[in-house]
Amino acid sequence: MTATVIDGKAFAAKVRGQVAEHVARLKEVHGITPGLAVVLVGEDPASQVYVRSKGKMTVEVGMASFEHRLAIDTSEADLLKVVHDLNNDPAVHGILVQLPLPDHLDSDLVINAIDPAKDVDGFHISNVGLLGTGQKSMVPCTPLGSLMMLRDHLGSLSGKSAVVIGRSNIVGKPMAQLLLNDSCTVTIAHSRTADLPSVVRQADIVVAAVGRPQMVQGDWIKPGATVIDVGINRIDAGTKDDGSPKTRLVGDCDYDSCAAVAGAITPVPGGVGPMTIACLLANTVTACCRANGLAEPEGLTA
Numbered sequence: 001m002t003a004t005v006i007d008g009k010a011f012a013a014k015v016r017g018q019v020a021e022h023v024a025r026l027k028e029v030h031g032i033t034p035g036l037a038v039v040l041v042g043e044d045p046a047s048q049v050y051v052r053s054k055g056k057m058t059v060e061v062g063m064a065s066f067e068h069r070l071a072i073d074t075s076e077a078d079l080l081k082v083v084h085d086l087n088n089d090p091a092v093h094g095i096l097v098q099l100p101l102p103d104h105l106d107s108d109l110v111i112n113a114i115d116p117a118k119d120v121d122g123f124h125i126s127n128v129g130l131l132g133t134g135q136k137s138m139v140p141c142t143p144l145g146s147l148m149m150l151r152d153h154l155g156s157l158s159g160k161s162a163v164v165i166g167r168s169n170i171v172g173k174p175m176a177q178l179l180l181n182d183s184c185t186v187t188i189a190h191s192r193t194a195d196l197p198s199v200v201r202q203a204d205i206v207v208a209a210v211g212r213p214q215m216v217q218g219d220w221i222k223p224g225a226t227v228i229d230v231g232i233n234r235i236d237a238g239t240k241d242d243g244s245p246k247t248r249l250v251g252d253c254d255y256d257s258c259a260a261v262a263g264a265i266t267p268v269p270g271g272v273g274p275m276t277i278a279c280l281l282a283n284t285v286t287a288c289c290r291a292n293g294l295a296e297p298e299g300l301t302a
């Protein structure tokens with residue numbers, strides 16, 4: 001069997017098209033332009049890539065993009081001041097503080113200082129609690145994008161067995177919560193899980209969010225399973241013609257061996273990554289509609 005490749009890049013373009021339509025209507029009918037602010041502290045290279053393409057796509061869908069690039073030694077008080085100002089800025093409907101933050105900053109404190117209504121990452125404790133109790137919330141972008149692809153490919157997820165590898169607050173835990181809300185039977189695996197391959201082998205749905213390049217092997221995958229590879233890992237790939245080092249992006253799954261067994265799989269790049277950004281834009285429109293008491297876009301929330 002060769003897996004169907006789930007084209008996250010194309011899916012994300014479609015989602016951004018829907019977002020752009022909503023933005024156009026908000027402007028025309030209501031005179032409102034949704035705005036997204038991204039705060040980046042320091043110069044984490046992975047974050048920079050993400051912030052760049054995010055800013056470009058925010059403008060492409062017709063929204064206002066605000067970027068706050070702060071020095072790596074920014075104090076907690078100064079960062080909190082930036083967050084408070086954005087909370088109080090009526091042109092800003094979504095706020096994202098890029099993670100990881102430098103070690104001297106308490107990321108829980110900073111994230112929980114964001115107005116939950118503007119927390120388009122869905123990381124604020126209020127949004128985590130709302131999601132966990134099945135109430136309307138802002139849903140984390142990477143899990144939301146992954147869920148959209150799963151529903152699109154499989155239809156109903158009800159009764160399926162899902163294994164999420166990774167238990168971070170930003171990917172693994174909210175992903176498991178969303179799958180549970182869709183009535184999957186959910187297992188969360190992590191670094192202490194005993195015999196991970198046989199746990200993964202039970203799953204109709206595998207979501208890999210580990211941060212270990214190409215860790216998940218094809219012989220861990222139940223034939224026909226749907227594999228969502230969240231991992232973004234930059235690895236060495238020899239040298240360029242001029243002798244300088246070359247790198248490439250790989251996921252947490254060993255793509256070739258997994259694709260030989262799975263029913264469907266997301267590639268890296270071109271899978272979950274583009275969907276994450278599309279969902280960030282979708283969440284910003286949703287936040288803007290809620291802030292103005294307007295009907296929310298359909299199909300763009302969980």
Ligand SMILES: NC(=O)C1=CN([C@@H]2O[C@H](COP(=O)(O)OP(=O)(O)OC[C@H]3O[C@@H](n4cnc5c(N)ncnc54)[C@H](OP(=O)(O)O)[C@@H]3O)[C@@H](O)[C@H]2O)C=CC1
Nearest residue numbers: 142166167168171190191209210211230231232272273276
């Ligand atoms: N595509 C996208 O848009 C995004 C991609 N990512 C990528 O997703 C991946 C995960 O990110 P994130 O959740 O932030 O990572 P974290 O490092 O926060 O969490 C990784 C998780 O994987 C678990 N883990 C580590 N090693 C193993 C192992 N050998 N076996 C089983 N479990 C293991 C850890 O377990 P334990 O808790 O026990 O330590 C932890 O729960 C990364 O590659 C990241 O770059 C992240 C965000 C967005």
Ligand SMILES: Nc1nc(=O)c2c([nH]1)NC[C@@H]1CN(c3ccc(C(=O)N[C@@H](CCC(=O)O)C(=O)O)cc3)C=[N+]21
Nearest residue numbers: 049050096097098099100121232269270271273274276
């Ligand atoms: N507060 C916060 N929210 C986040 O959502 C967040 C964050 N911090 N910190 C960093 C991680 C990482 N992340 C990515 C999103 C998109 C791609 C993406 O679009 N990747 C492209 C490839 C890009 C390339 O070529 O390098 C792809 O997979 O096709 C990657 C990584 C969001 N994150």
Ligand SMILES: [Mg+2]
Nearest residue numbers: 099100168170
């Ligand atoms: Mg992390």
